Amino acid sequence: MDDLDLFSLRDLFNRNRILLCFNGPISRSLIEEIGHALKNYLQAQNATPSAAMDVFGVYIEMTQNIRHYAAHRQYGEEDSAATIIVARQPDGAYLVQAGNLVEADDGPLLMARIKALSGMDKAELKSAYKEQLRKPRDTALSSGAGLGLLDIARKACQPLSASVGPASGGKVFFSLRAVI
Template sequence: MNAPELYALRERFNSDRTLLCFNGPISRSLIEEIGKALKNYLEQEQAQPRAATDVFAVYIEMTQNIRHYAVTRGFSELDSAATVVIARDDLGRYVVSAGNSVEPEDGQALLKAVESLSGLDKNALKALYKEQLRKPRDQEAATGAGLGLIDIARKSSAPLSATLSHTIGQRAFFSLSVVI
């Protein structure tokens, strides 16, 4: 990337009110370091405590899910890359977006899950969360108890937004945006 392209990227970030952006392979220590930077930024911006906590929690949940997925699928470093953007929208709300390469069938399942959660109000999400919490956890399952996406939806002030872009090759790119 040359200097004029970098300047154009900077202008785009400023125009889109991008606070933090990351693109590349994501490790546990990198998640932690970006999380520290995010916390510092939110403190400097004097974000409302509840909003700051929710932004941080959603960032952590999304990035840990991406890392866990890539590890369990045995993805290469290139395929385990994540794209994470935290920005402000026109109303001043925080928007946490993250995306990663997925197997197309996994991406379709995620889209379906997001779609089903997006139609629920806060009370229904709370009830679903409690119901999921009471279910016995399948010890053979490759994932957690299934609470993460529900918790993200509970923290969101707007319906979750997800896309699945088919890429060249056998994988797809799943993106999730959460408004806080």
């Protein structure tokens, strides 16, 4: 492993107002522990209770989506890794961004879903959320890009954005960004 310049990494985090950063395999217990740390940090930063709940909810939804996707695809530890960042923007909004490896065929589908959601206003998102709630749940299907993604879009103060980048082994790296 190369020598890491931790001071430079710390400086990068500080300049970008990164409150929390995680990179690696993510389990249910780790999601919980990081979630507790995030709640405590937001409380220490005097975040409003509604902002803290929204940031926490978006973090939980994003990380659970990654975990469920990796389990559904039966990914091993390396391929099921996640990269998660929570940052405070200069205007006071919070940025929650998470990324993970996905199958190359799933990348365009996810991007299309994000594009559709980012084109909706708050009323359309609310309507789509209620419609999704009324739909019967098919337990045989993967539970991705549905109610949780709509919930993230509803909590965001800006349209969701996403990117897909090349990776190896027939996979791409999908990254989702929400500003709360």
